[in-house]
Amino acid sequence: MEPPEGNTWFYIKNHQQQGPVGLFELEKLFEQGILPAETFIWSKEMNCWQMAKSLNILPDSVFMSKKLEQPEENLASVWQELEKDTYPNGRPFVRYLARFFDLSLFSLVLMTFVSIFSPKFILESSGIFIFMLSLILYVLVEASILSIFGNTLGKSILNARLRTTNGETLNFLTALKRSIFVTAAGMGFGVPFINFICFYYSYCDLKKNGKSTWDQQIGTVVLYGQVGLARILFVSLFPITLLIAGIMI
Template sequence: MMILHDDSELQTKAEPYYEPTEMAVRAGPWPRYWARMFDLLLGIAVLSFVAGILWPAFFGAAERNFTAISIVLIPIAMTIEAGIMALVGTTVGKAIAGIRVETIDHRRPTLGTLFVRNMRVWFFGLAAGIPIVALGTLSHNHRKLSAGDRTSWDEDEGTGVFEAGSSLTRTIIVAVLYIGILGGLVALGSIKPSPRDELLAAIPEMNRDLPKAVDNATVLNRVSVDASTLIYDYTLTNRDGSTMSGVAARDIATRFSTLEATNRSTLCRAKSTNLIGSGISMRYRYSAEGGVIVDYTVTPADCA
């Protein structure tokens, strides 16, 4: 739309979202809050999923340091959100709640404006993701909005959050969705993989540096899992590193009766901190030329 000003300068303005037939109504604090929480949850969930695919250890790190990981992911999610809003004009949470971020003359904010606004929301509204501090900033801004004032980030960026079909029902819907999804994610995170699944996931890392000499006469070749048994495969070697002959190996095999008894005793005493206590058996196989010389298993039943 071309507008001719009194000074005869010709300027171009972007078309508004719509032509208001009546005065636009600013959205209240609760639709804004629940839409924001929903969008943050969705953004963090998607980022976490992608990070977990690219870096499998991420899920373990997130479980141990949930607050720290969230603090890092929130500004990233809000940066992506700014791009989505610049592109399509809204977010999933805001669309459900029936609200929209606009300039004060009801136009779509630019990407730069949306980015700066979101960073201000992140810092001044969400206290950079620090939970205890955020309670204070959220309460402060709730009081401002309830009194009819604008938030500092909307004042500074010349924006506002306006109703676009907002209603109590839509606010309740987005709140219920947020609580339901959050509860589902918490429940999902509380499901622990079985000890066997954890073992299977750890096997590639355990085998990464194998074969490896354990001492002058033993090489650990590989580690594997069979059902609920962790198997260590060793080879008996001579001092020069060559595989020990079957005859020589059988000559020293009698020593393994003492080794086996010691190993069983050690594993059983510490079963509360090792795999035996998780229901996993430990099998040890020692081979030389001609095949397996010694093969024994320590089971949870042995330590009962």
């Protein structure tokens, strides 16, 4: 299979999804032995992450010389290990945890602000209404955060980055379009039952294609890195703690 003629490539090294680099620079990384032939790579013209070896980016002679230097490996087991450690099919739970952490943090700030100026509104509003209101307002807030800082706090904690397929940070309009798409198609605007259906289909879509429908259509990509258990627990427990505190109050 011939590699696509894209000029922007992402690759995985040391369990981190990195890039973008041009095709010439990518070839040099392989030629100099910095990246092995089994490295997962991706460009916006590809449907999913694939091993560089399967795309014939390097001449066959380069791969042959490496085979002579090393004993024959079980490529099936190598693939399984790489697939397990480098997340070529996306990481739905990392994305969901990051979003719910960011939403919970925003809701806490919003409710604190509103309770100071209008405590009656908090007392008379249902939890579902407050969640939906926070979800809609967060669309604008998230777009602003992404365009200014390049990432949200939740994604940063979980070592995930959101970029365009050209490797740039999102501008406000692109970030706003993506936030609306995620809120509508990925979360069903927070409407009970509908949101669970949206969660399920977006999860299946991400696991099957390696990227969500909105990322594919808008031209964005989420890059993942390794993340420790302590960070996962912190991001997971924060929304739960706020929920319990809200019920008790």
